[in-house]
Amino acid sequence: MKFRxxxxxxxxxxxxxxxxxxxxxxxxxxxxYSSAKSSISEDLAIIxxxxxxxxxxxxxxxxxxxxxxxxxxxxxYEEARKFIGQLCETMTSPARLxxxxxxxxxDILGDPAIVQKVGRMIASKYSKTPVDVVMxxxxxxxxxxxxxxxxxxxxVVIVRRDSIVTEGPTVSINYVSGSTNRIQTMSLSKRSLAAxxxxxxxxDFMKAGGTVNGMVSMLEEFRANVAGIAVLxxxxxxxxxxxxxxLSLIRLKDVDLKQKxxxxxxxxxxxx
Amino acid sequence: MKFRxxxxxxxxxxxxxxxxxxxxxxxxxxxxYSSAKSSISEDLAIIxxxxxxxxxxxxxxxxxxxxxxxxxxxxxYEEARKFIGQLCETMTSPARLxxxxxxxxxDILGDPAIVQKVGRMIASKYSKTPVDVVMxxxxxxxxxxxxxxxxxxxxVVIVRRDSIVTEGPTVSINYVSGSTNRIQTMSLSKRSLAAxxxxxxxxDFMKAGGTVNGMVSMLEEFRANVAGIAVLxxxxxxxxxxxxxxLSLIRLKDVDLKQKxxxxxxxxxxxx
Numbered sequence: 001m002k003f004r005x006x007x008x009x010x011x012x013x014x015x016x017x018x019x020x021x022x023x024x025x026x027x028x029x030x031x032x033y034s035s036a037k038s039s040i041s042e043d044l045a046i047i048x049x050x051x052x053x054x055x056x057x058x059x060x061x062x063x064x065x066x067x068x069x070x071x072x073x074x075x076x077y078e079e080a081r082k083f084i085g086q087l088c089e090t091m092t093s094p095a096r097l098x099x100x101x102x103x104x105x106x107d108i109l110g111d112p113a114i115v116q117k118v119g120r121m122i123a124s125k126y127s128k129t130p131v132d133v134v135m136x137x138x139x140x141x142x143x144x145x146x147x148x149x150x151x152x153x154x155x156v157v158i159v160r161r162d163s164i165v166t167e168g169p170t171v172s173i174n175y176v177s178g179s180t181n182r183i184q185t186m187s188l189s190k191r192s193l194a195a196x197x198x199x200x201x202x203x204d205f206m207k208a209g210g211t212v213n214g215m216v217s218m219l220e221e222f223r224a225n226v227a228g229i230a231v232l233x234x235x236x237x238x239x240x241x242x243x244x245x246x247l248s249l250i251r252l253k254d255v256d257l258k259q260k261x262x263x264x265x266x267x268x269x270x271x272x
Numbered sequence: 273m274k275f276r277x278x279x280x281x282x283x284x285x286x287x288x289x290x291x292x293x294x295x296x297x298x299x300x301x302x303x304x305y306s307s308a309k310s311s312i313s314e315d316l317a318i319i320x321x322x323x324x325x326x327x328x329x330x331x332x333x334x335x336x337x338x339x340x341x342x343x344x345x346x347x348x349y350e351e352a353r354k355f356i357g358q359l360c361e362t363m364t365s366p367a368r369l370x371x372x373x374x375x376x377x378x379d380i381l382g383d384p385a386i387v388q389k390v391g392r393m394i395a396s397k398y399s400k401t402p403v404d405v406v407m408x409x410x411x412x413x414x415x416x417x418x419x420x421x422x423x424x425x426x427x428v429v430i431v432r433r434d435s436i437v438t439e440g441p442t443v444s445i446n447y448v449s450g451s452t453n454r455i456q457t458m459s460l461s462k463r464s465l466a467a468x469x470x471x472x473x474x475x476d477f478m479k480a481g482g483t484v485n486g487m488v489s490m491l492e493e494f495r496a497n498v499a500g501i502a503v504l505x506x507x508x509x510x511x512x513x514x515x516x517x518x519l520s521l522i523r524l525k526d527v528d529l530k531q532k533x534x535x536x537x538x539x540x541x542x543x544x
Contacts, residue, residue, distance in 0.1 A: 107463075156384065
């Protein structure tokens with residue numbers, strides 16, 4: 001069956017979007033559509049332009065025998081600004097205030113459209129970093145981790161606060177929660193992470209950084225490397241933070257329980 | 273800026289894939305590309321054909337003033353057969369056997385490509401059912417639930433086995449785990465689910481169905497409706513199951529710990 005250009009463009013767009021960061025040889029598309037490689041090259045030039053103009057992502061063409069084309073997610077500055085601005089606004093609603101100064105975020109983390117956008121933002125920043133695995137801790141970070149992992153085309157490992165019977169032997173470590181100063185335990189299935197992996201740590205919220213720091217210690221235990229640390233929201237800390245380098249989308253500046261006011265601003269996403 | 277057909281097709285494909293089950297008026301695309309509605313109609317006819325031929329999904333065109341186009345995920349019979357067959361094979365590896373006859377599935381649930389496919393399969397079956405929310409229980413069902421919810425374009429609510437401080441007031445119920453016969457507790461944040469919602473319950477594994485049954489009771493508590501129940505894997509049950517109607521992709525027939533053998537077959541996915 002022969003495909004016309006218009007048909008190829010639709011199917012190639014779908015294929016590339018579903019396989020981010022994968023180098024697809026031109027011959028793959030040439031065979032898929034019984035078309036000449038020169039036609040495929042022209043198709044890709046059109047897709048590349050539209051992807052860039054519409055902020056869908058970038059297409060990188062690698063020439064030579066082992067060459068091909070690679071789609072990488074990329075969110076534009078305008079898109080990120082707008083989205084992070086909206087997120088700040090959504091988060092400052094006084095109805096979100098819970099006893100103890102906690103904020104209700106369940107609705108935000110339960111909205112796949114928002115979770116996808118957050119994943120796009122984070123993945124964009126690490127699209128050129130070697131990342132083999134995304135790591136998070138149960139439960140709230142899980143959807144964000146999968147969204148990032150989808151865009152980076154890598155697996156997810158989930159650290160747990162309890163140890164369950166259906167994951168086989170686990171490695172457990174103790175860590176100190178930075179905000180409460182209590183000693184806690186986290187564990188990870190032994191066969192879920194290979195030594196030498198480059199791991200991007202993703203979580204929903206970071207206060208002093210105790211939990212993230214625990215995950216860093218866990219990586220040491222597995223002799224894996226920290227490729228990056230990214231959180232949706234960080235809380236401004238008067239005292240020292242346990243984690244130095246990280247990426248945050250929004251920052252909680254202040255919670256005034258009496259006045260029922262939440263102050264939120266953008267995180268360090270734009271500060272490089 | 274005017275867009276050529278080839279450019280429109282690429283951007284429309286991206287847009288439709290990102291907005292499943294949403295009715296997009298033709299005028300939206302006409303304005304987006306400064307094009308005549310007749311051209312948009314022709315574009316959509318091409319996209320519809322390619323989506324169907326390549327098994328990407330279906331495009332439904334609604335005519336009239338309130339009309340537009342709606343993309344729905346649809347996995348073909350061949351795709352489902354192949355994927356479910358592979359899944360059965362992957363799951364029968366003796367290396368998956370854990371003490372107590374449990375099976376190691378962490379790698380499968382940690383692979384976003386597999387999770388996406390499972391989500392596609394399940395969402396395909398419910399693409400025409402009214403579903404407002406996907407519900408799951410922490411922890412293992414979460415990635416599957418988000419994948420299904422993405423394809424159905426609805427939010428996710430997560431029932432928890434513990435009650436945490438950052439979700440506000442919760443509703444808790446007791447349920448009996450069908451396999452262990454122990455009484456357990458599950459809770460759900462009060463503001464996370466509206467009365468009257470049509471809820472699709474998604475989980476990774478169902479044995480006797482106690483946990484799923486607990487979620488059904490939870491829905492009664494919220495005066496919400498069960499739109500469906502879907503699990504990745506069910507275990508064959510000698511004794512009665514607590515849940516009648518459900519969808520399963522694969523079925524665990526038997527685990528022989530002595531012979532280190534796992535018997536797996538397809539679930540009821542194809543049996544309608």
